[in-house]
Amino acid sequence: KAGVTQTPRYLIKTRGQQVTLSCSPISGHRSVSWYQQTPGQGLQFLFEYFSETQRNKGNFPGRFSGRQFSNSRSEMNVSTLELGDSALYLCASAEGRGAYGYTFGSGTRLTVV
């Protein structure tokens, strides 16, 4: 069974640009969550999607958004990038709602210059 796949693995963007990150969950998983990892703040919850609906949102500005498609694949978008958005962005998927069974992907390392 393939794991959670995140693309791209690495990304360099310039301040002010926008970026879209992609996450393909494990087959059959309908819940996808996104987390941001930075050295200062650790792992912080961004949002959770289940059956194409955002069910939960963390404390991040509106520049961070996401969506989930009917095949459960998810994308997150960050607009007007700031230097502080440089981080490892992790996606996790689970069969149902609830974080008990989350499997994480390897992440996308975003560097904003």
Added chain:
Amino acid sequence: DQQVKQNSPSLSVQEGRISILNCDYTNSMFDYFLWYKKYPAEGPTFLISISSIKDKNEDGRFTVFLNKSAKHLSLHIVPSQPGDSAVYFCAVLQDDKIIFGKGTRLHILP
């Protein structure tokens, strides 16, 4: 304000000895706790969990202890092995999301 605190950023332990990683939490309503392990350039991997109705859970070399009155949990690894060198995150489950501590980097020394 941090709801899950791991006060030791790093810990070094001799191979074969016991590694003890500690975690404190602020909300007595938390009722499900998890430990994750993370290697560089990989996502966190679930290690072990414990529900608030228990005070101990074991899985092979890994044991998690929960002290509800102190709002404290700990992860014991016995015996420690070189492959255990990683960052360990303590986490709690709240409203279907995981709240992580900032992690403790464990170094297993030969």
